[in-house]
Structure formats: C-alpha cells, structure tokens
C-alpha cells in the first residue's frame with residue numbers, strides 16, 4: 001500500500017482539500033467524497049469570526065479529519081493563538097501554519113513562520129508550514145522538527161500552476177533530508193497536480209481550483225485521478241528526455257534509401 005505519513009498520522013490520499021469558497025456545504029461534502037480526500041483544512045480564525053461561508057462549517061465537516069490552519073495570522077504570536085484555538089475547536093494537535101502579512105500576494109513570511117514553528121513544536125503541535133519554494137528554509141524547518149514542508153506552486157487562489165517548478169525540483173532532489181513535501185497553493189488544473197506528483201513530491205493541497213470550478217464535484221474527481229496518475233508515473237520511473245530523436249524501431253539492416261520493394 002502506497003501510504004505516506006505526517007508525523008505519526010498515516011494517510012492514503014495524497015490530495016488534501018481546502019474548505020473555503022464552496023457555494024454551499026452540500027457541494028463541499030460531495031467534492032470531498034469525489035476527491036477521496038481524508039483530510040480537509042479549515043481556517044479557524046474565519047470560523048471563529050463567523051465569516052460568510054464559515055458559519056456551521058465545522059458541523060458540516062463532521063466525520064472528516066480536520067487540519068486546522070492559521071489563515072489570518074500576520075505574526076508568529078497570532079499564529080500561536082489561532083493554533084491553540086484550533087486545537088480546542090477540532091481536538092486535533094496538527095496545524096497548517098500560515099503566517100501571511102501581505103494581503104496582495106498572500107506570500108508567507110519566512111522569518112515569522114520559522115519562529116512560529118519553533119513555538120508550536122515546543123507546545124506539542126505537529127506543524128505543517130506553508131512556505132515559499134525556499135529549500136534553505138525548508139531544511140531549517142525540518143531540523144526544527146516540522147511534520148511536512150508545504151512550498152507554494154504559485155500564489156494562493158491564483159490558479160497559475162507550477163510557476164516554481166525549477167525550485168520545487170530542488171525539493172525533489174533533496175527529498176531524503178526533508179519531511180514529506182506537500183505542494184500547496186496556486187494549482188489551477190488537475191494537470192498541475194499530476195506534474196508535481198510526477199516529480200516525486202508527496203502530496204498536494206488544493207482549494208480554489210475545485211471550489212470555483214463550474215462543477216466542483218467533477219473537478220474534485222479529476223484532481224483525484226490526476227494525483228493518482230502522477231504518483232503512479234513517478235513510481236513507474238519516468239524515462240529521461242534525450243537531446244536528439246530516438247527511433248521507435250531498430251534502424252540496423254535497413255539499406256540507405258529504405259527497404260527493397
């Protein structure tokens with residue numbers, strides 16, 4: 001069985017879903033089922049603030065394993081407060097750590113993320129930090145004991161696809177010195193998810209591309225199939241691209257000018 005682990009939590013599905021932006025909870029639940037997702041992340045601060053689309057969210061997700069996230073935190077201290085609240089509300093000791101001071105590009109703050117990870121680990125949390133595609137930061141987080149690293153493919157909600165591919169390839173090359181690598185944010189199409197899975201990265205987190213599709217349930221299934229296909233292709237050992245063409249059938253023995261009539 002091709003499972004993967006976040007700390008001591010063993011998972012089969014390599015597709016984690018976000019719970020925001022769905023037009024209603026019924027569609028969200030159907031999409032989770034179609035995605036085969038075992039884990040769904042929830043923005044604890046928006047639940048607490050009773051933001052539109054978040055009232056009744058926890059109840060609607062009953063029976064699904066929740067991954068609280070610290071969306072809305074701009075500093076390590078805010079992330080810690082939200083994470084503690086998430087632990088109380090969900091009973092989970094893992095947390096997707098997001099520290100995002102910039103509302104335009106929603107890029108994570110590396111310094112505050114590293115600081116928050118240290119504080120959360122000291123409090124016994126399993127920490128899954130959302131980061132830029134920065135291998136040095138990923139290794140520092142991993143040395144501190146984070147359960148994953150979650151580099152972005154592109155800005156949250158952009159749907160741009162794997163814009164950070166060259167840097168994510170370094171994560172793939174350095175996999176043995178990293179915890180599981182979950183590519184998070186910016187994936188707009190199932191083919192983007194397949195692309196990072198083919199590289200040998202461990203899992204993906206997708207929200208907007210599914211929630212904002214015309215048919216979120218069908219799109220969730222498409223992402224599930226793409227993640228499975230990409231993973232299978234990686235395990236199958238992809239061919240190495242060549243510099244020149246290579247004939248599909250042997251050329252030896254064929255006289256110049258082609259075979260005799």
Ligand SMILES: CC(=O)[C@@H](O)[C@H](O)COP(=O)(O)O
Pocket residue numbers: 017018019020041069071155156157158159184185186187205206207208209
């Ligand atoms: C839900 C969540 O955690 C998002 O912050 C996440 O990064 C997903 O990004 P997309 O919406 O681009 O898939």
